Amino acid sequence: MVVASLLTSCSLSTVKNNTANSALDYKLGVIETTGYRNQSFIHFFDENLVFQKKEMNNYSSMSEPFDCPIYENGFLFSIPKGEFGIRDNAFILKYDISKDTYEEISTGLYSMNSLAVSNEYVFGVNTINGKSTIVRCKKNDSNDSKDILSKEYSKTYISKIVVLQDELYAIFNSIEQKxxxxKLSxxxxxxxxxxxxxxxGSPCDIIDINDKLYxxxxxxNEITAELSSCITVFDKSTKSFTQIDTSEYSPNNMLVMKGLLFTSHYDRVQDSGNKISVTDLYANKSKVYTLNHPVKQIITDNYYLYVLGDRTVYKYTYENDKLSEVxxxxxxxxxxxxxxxxxxxFLIN
Incomplete structure (x- = not known):
């Protein structure tokens, strides 16, 4: 059963932080959080990984590994779930980095597990008692009832939503274990x-490259916890699927740098993994690199590869098939x- 409705509870509230600093030198930010109190930190660094600022806010359980934040045009969108055992936050957080202000975009959804951002909207999703609800709110204006849309999908767990090339995609998991x-409108x-x-297999990350979804x-097999080493490729024009075998288990998040596909290999459930694969999509060949630290997440500015470890950020170059730490x-x-x-x-463009 599918139900569409308008939410009147969606609204936008603004919180000004105590300090305001210039963000001109910020290159990336690292989120540190806790579920034991309403407090998180964002550590800002410049392009050489020189520390710039440590920003404190009053939000807990902010941007956990399964719902990474989204940076767009000076704004950071994230899900702060709330304190452990309560999880009572029902909003998407919008942080204006240059103005140092926070806006709570209320969705009416608790324990959201994924978010997405388009040119005009921000989307959130949660699953309660076997029913998933997707909410769409305007991201730039104070919302009223006519601008807010929600849709319920019963007997379905929606594990991820993402906007790619102005198209909204989701991963549906049915009670029949399918x-x-x-693709959603x-x-x-x-x-x-x-x-x-x-x-x-069980999807993790989704990106768009040349009209194909990776x-x-x-x-x-998620039920038997059988690990995969593959990336599934969906050709949007032919509606066909193929797979790339990276030859390394637990492909996690992906990105394109210098025309090559970089994939972190990190088991988010076991919280372990220290490998990166680099795939030539034209030759369909992958090379795996083992690092001496965890590879929780990777981001790039197309010149350097940044890797998040436990409490350390690493900067790498990739030249002549060699991955070198800077x-x-x-x-x-x-x-x-x-x-x-x-x-x-997250990277600040």
Whole structure:
């Protein structure tokens, strides 16, 4: 059963932080959070990984590994779920980095597990009692009821939503243990296309390259926890699927740098992994690099590859098939460092 409705509870509230600093030198930010109190930190660094600022806010469980933040045109969108055992936050957080202000875009959804951002909208999704709800809110204006749309999908767990080339995609997991790649209408949140991808494995990350979707598969069978080494490729023009075998288990997040596909190999459930594969998409060949630190997340400015470890950010070059570290920086510790953990990082364009 599918139900469409308008939410009147969506609204935009603004919080000004105590300090405001210039963001001109910021190159990347690292999120450190906790679920034990309403407090998180964003560590800012310049392009040489020189520390710039440590920003504190009053939000907990901010941008956990399964729902990485999205940076767009000076704004950071994230999900702060709330304190452990409560998880009562029902909004997407919008942080204006240059103005140092926070806006809470209320969605009415608790325990959201994924978000997406388009030119005009921000999307959130959660699953409660076997029913998934997707909400679409305007991201730049104070919302009223006519601008807010939600849609419910019963007997479905939606594990991920993403906007790619102005198209909204989602991963549907049915109670029949089937997995679907679904294209949704941004205008109505209705299903436009639906493809059974169960045989390819459990999806993790999704990116768009030259009119093709690349889907990393952490598990070939999520129920039996059988690991996968493959990336599924969906050709949007022919509606066909193929796979790339990276020859290394647990493909996680992906990106394109210098015309090559870089994939981190990190099991997010086991919180382990220290490898990166580099794939030539034309030759369909992959080379795996083993690093001496965890590879939780990777981002790029197309010149350098940045890698997030436990509490350290690493900067790499890739030339002539060689992945070389330029430098690294370790995050400063908090007084209650045992309560805090690093979840993700983001690049500032």
């Amino acid at each position: 997995i679907f790649l679904v 941004i205008d109505t949140l209705d299903v436009v296309e639906k493809f059974d991808i169960t045989k390819y 889907i990393s598969n952490q598990y070939s 430098n690294h920086v370790e995050l400063s510790k908090n007084e209650s460092s045992n309560l805090f953990y690093v979840t993700s990082f």
